[in-house]
Amino acid sequence: MIKKKEIHIIGxxxxxxxxGCYLQMNGFNxxxxxSHSIAGGLCTAWKRKGYTFDGxxxxxxxxxxRYKLNKWFGEIINFDTIKYHFYNELSLIQFEDGKTFHFYTNPDKLENELIALAPEDETFIKKMIQSIKVFAKHDLQMSKPIELWSPLDYYLRQFITLPYISHLSKWSKSLKETISKCKSPLLRSVLNQDFFTRYPFYFFLISLGQMNNNSVGYPIGGSLQFANTIEETYKNCGGTIHYNSKVEKIIVNNHRASGIVLEDGKKMENADYVISAADGFETIYSMLDGKYIDKKITQRYxxxxxxxxxxLVSLGVNRSFATEPSLVDIRLNSEFIIDEQTKTDTLPVTIYNFDSTLAPEGKTCIRVIFHTHNYKYWDDLKKNNPVLYTKEKNRIAENCIEILDKRLGNIKNYVxxxxxxxxxxxxxxxxxxxxSIQGWEWMSGLIPEHFKNNLKGLQNFYMTGQWTMPGGGIAGAFLNARDLARIICKKNRVAFKGRR
Ligand SMILES: Cc1cc2nc3c(=O)[nH]c(=O)nc-3n(C[C@H](O)[C@H](O)[C@H](O)COP(=O)(O)OP(=O)(O)OC[C@H]3O[C@@H](n4cnc5c(N)ncnc54)[C@H](O)[C@@H]3O)c2cc1C
Incomplete structure (x- = not known):
C-alpha cells in the first residue's frame, strides 16, 4: 500500500x-x-447568559x-442542515429627522425608491439598476484556479466576461468615487455604504444582485454553528484537529518545510507539506522568521x-422585536466617537429577530458594528490601562443604547x-x-490582483485564507483553499474530487 502524504495545516x-476537507477527500493525511479551543477563526460567536452573540x-x-461557488460549497457543507435568512432590504436607513429610506435588494423596488428620492439622477440610477440585473445573471468564476489554466482557459475567460465587460468597466472605480458624481446629496448619502466604500462599485452591485436572487444569506444558528458544520465534514473525512495548539515555528530543512513546533516546544516532524491557513504576517515574519520574503511580499506588508x-457592541434585550426591521442604518447629525482616530455618523444595527436560536424565547440579540483602523489604540489601552479600556467599552455601549432607545424605541429598560x-x-x-476582519482590501480596478500561495525559495510550503488573496470573506477563504487543494492534487498527480 502507498503511504499517504502527511500534511500539517496551521489554523x-x-x-x-x-x-483539510478537500485534502482528506483526495487521499492525503x-x-x-x-491555537484556540474551538474551530471557525473569525467565523465565530460566543455565549453570554443565554444569548449567543454573533461575531x-x-x-x-x-x-x-446558479453559481459555481454555491455548488462547490455544497461539497463541504451539508446544506440540508442549514436554513438561511434572505434579506429583502440591505437596510432601512433612518435619518435624524425621522425620514426613512428602504434600501431594497429587489432591483425594481430599489429603482422606484431611488428615483423618488433623487429624480435628478434618474439616468445614473437606471444604469446602475440595469447593471445589477446583468451581474445577477453572471457567473464569472472560472472552473479552475489560474495556476492550472491552459491557453484555452485564458481564451474562455475572455469569452465568459464579454457580456459583462462594459458593465464591469463602467463601475470599476471605487464606490466613494462613483457616487461622488451623483447630483443629489440624498442619493450620495444612501449609496454611501461603509462596507463597500473603497471597493470597485461593481462589487457592490454584484452583491446586491446575489442578495436578491438568494445566492447569499445569513445561516440560521449563526457563524459558529456554520463553521462547526465544516469542522464536522472534516472530521467525518478522517481529519484530526489539535486544539489549544499554537504553532510557534515552521520547521525548515534545506529550504523544505517539514513540520511545526508548538508553543509548548512539542515538535511535529516528517510532514510532506506544511500549509499555513493562519495570519499572513505571523506566518511569514514570525513562524518563518522573515527568511522567505521578496520585494513583492515586503511591499504588500x-x-x-x-x-x-x-x-462590536452586542446587546441581550429582554423584549421581542418581531415587527421591527432587521437591518437599520441609523444616520446621525452629530459624530459618534469610536476612538481617538475614528468617528462615524452611522450606526449599522442588526436586530436578530430573524434568528430565534440566538436568544431565549421572547428575547432578542442586537448588534452594532463599527469599523476602525486604530488597532494600536485598543491594544495599548487593553495592555497598559485596563481600567480606561473597560470605561471606553462601556461608553460606546451606553451611547449606542441611548441612540437605539431614542431612535428605535423602548430598549434601555430591557437591556x-x-x-x-x-x-x-x-x-x-x-x-x-x-x-483585521478580512485581510487585504480589494482595490478598485477592472481585474482583481492575484497573490501567490507559496513563498519564493521555500519548498513544500503553502499559505491559504484571507491573507493570500484580496477581498477576504468566507467565500474568498473557501475558494482560495479549494483552489490550493486542486494545485496540490495536480502536483501529486491526483485527479481532484470534491466529494467523499
Ligand atoms: C465582525 C466580522 C464580520 C464579518 N462578516 C462577514 C460576512 O458577512 N461575510 C463574509 O463572507 N465574511 C465576513 N467576515 C470575514 C470572514 O469571517 C473572514 O474573512 C474569514 O472567516 C477568514 O477565514 P480564514 O480561515 O482565512 O482566517 P481566520 O478565520 O483568521 O482563521 C485563521 C485561524 O488560524 C488560527 N491561528 C492563527 N495563528 C495560529 C497559530 N500560530 N497556531 C495555530 N493556529 C493559529 C486562528 O485561531 C484561526 O482559527 C467577517 C469578519 C468579522 C470579524
Missing part, C-alpha cells in the same frame, strides 16, 4: 477547515493545529446552483491597504446583557494582524 478557520456573518454563500478591525468586543479581542482570539 482551523474557514480556509484551514476547507483545505492531514492534521490541523489550532461574524451578515451574509455568505447559500445553497443553490508595508503598504497594501488592509481591512479594518471592528468594535440585560452588554458585550463589547474590540480589535484587541479579535487579535487575541484569531491572531489576525491588527485584528
Amino acid at each position: 482551523a478557520g474557514i480556509a484551514g477547515l476547507t483545505i 492531514t492534521q490541523i493545529f489550532e 461574524c456573518i451578515h451574509s455568505t454563500i447559500a445553497s443553490g446552483d 508595508e503598504s497594501h491597504s488592509k481591512w479594518p478591525s471592528v468594535v 440585560e446583557v452588554i458585550d463589547v468586543a474590540t480589535p484587541a479581542t479579535f487579535k487575541r482570539y484569531t491572531k489576525n494582524w491588527n485584528g
Whole structure:
C-alpha cells in the first residue's frame, strides 16, 4: 500500500477547515493545529447568559446552483442542515429627522425608491439598476484556479466576461468615487455604504444582485454553528484537529518545510507539506522568521491597504422585536466617537429577530458594528490601562443604547446583557494582524490582483485564507483553499474530487 502524504495545516478557520476537507477527500493525511479551543477563526460567536452573540456573518454563500461557488460549497457543507435568512432590504436607513429610506435588494423596488428620492439622477440610477440585473445573471468564476489554466482557459475567460465587460468597466472605480458624481446629496448619502466604500462599485452591485436572487444569506444558528458544520465534514473525512495548539515555528530543512513546533516546544516532524491557513504576517515574519520574503511580499506588508478591525457592541434585550426591521442604518447629525482616530455618523444595527436560536424565547440579540483602523489604540489601552479600556467599552455601549432607545424605541429598560468586543479581542482570539476582519482590501480596478500561495525559495510550503488573496470573506477563504487543494492534487498527480 502507498503511504499517504502527511500534511500539517496551521489554523482551523474557514480556509484551514476547507483545505483539510478537500485534502482528506483526495487521499492525503492531514492534521490541523489550532491555537484556540474551538474551530471557525473569525467565523465565530460566543455565549453570554443565554444569548449567543454573533461575531461574524451578515451574509455568505447559500445553497443553490446558479453559481459555481454555491455548488462547490455544497461539497463541504451539508446544506440540508442549514436554513438561511434572505434579506429583502440591505437596510432601512433612518435619518435624524425621522425620514426613512428602504434600501431594497429587489432591483425594481430599489429603482422606484431611488428615483423618488433623487429624480435628478434618474439616468445614473437606471444604469446602475440595469447593471445589477446583468451581474445577477453572471457567473464569472472560472472552473479552475489560474495556476492550472491552459491557453484555452485564458481564451474562455475572455469569452465568459464579454457580456459583462462594459458593465464591469463602467463601475470599476471605487464606490466613494462613483457616487461622488451623483447630483443629489440624498442619493450620495444612501449609496454611501461603509462596507463597500473603497471597493470597485461593481462589487457592490454584484452583491446586491446575489442578495436578491438568494445566492447569499445569513445561516440560521449563526457563524459558529456554520463553521462547526465544516469542522464536522472534516472530521467525518478522517481529519484530526489539535486544539489549544499554537504553532510557534515552521520547521525548515534545506529550504523544505517539514513540520511545526508548538508553543509548548512539542515538535511535529516528517510532514510532506506544511500549509499555513493562519495570519499572513505571523506566518511569514514570525513562524518563518522573515527568511522567505521578496520585494513583492515586503511591499504588500508595508503598504497594501488592509481591512479594518471592528468594535462590536452586542446587546441581550429582554423584549421581542418581531415587527421591527432587521437591518437599520441609523444616520446621525452629530459624530459618534469610536476612538481617538475614528468617528462615524452611522450606526449599522442588526436586530436578530430573524434568528430565534440566538436568544431565549421572547428575547432578542442586537448588534452594532463599527469599523476602525486604530488597532494600536485598543491594544495599548487593553495592555497598559485596563481600567480606561473597560470605561471606553462601556461608553460606546451606553451611547449606542441611548441612540437605539431614542431612535428605535423602548430598549434601555430591557437591556440585560452588554458585550463589547474590540480589535484587541479579535487579535487575541484569531491572531489576525491588527485584528483585521478580512485581510487585504480589494482595490478598485477592472481585474482583481492575484497573490501567490507559496513563498519564493521555500519548498513544500503553502499559505491559504484571507491573507493570500484580496477581498477576504468566507467565500474568498473557501475558494482560495479549494483552489490550493486542486494545485496540490495536480502536483501529486491526483485527479481532484470534491466529494467523499
Ligand atoms: C465582525 C466580522 C464580520 C464579518 N462578516 C462577514 C460576512 O458577512 N461575510 C463574509 O463572507 N465574511 C465576513 N467576515 C470575514 C470572514 O469571517 C473572514 O474573512 C474569514 O472567516 C477568514 O477565514 P480564514 O480561515 O482565512 O482566517 P481566520 O478565520 O483568521 O482563521 C485563521 C485561524 O488560524 C488560527 N491561528 C492563527 N495563528 C495560529 C497559530 N500560530 N497556531 C495555530 N493556529 C493559529 C486562528 O485561531 C484561526 O482559527 C467577517 C469578519 C468579522 C470579524
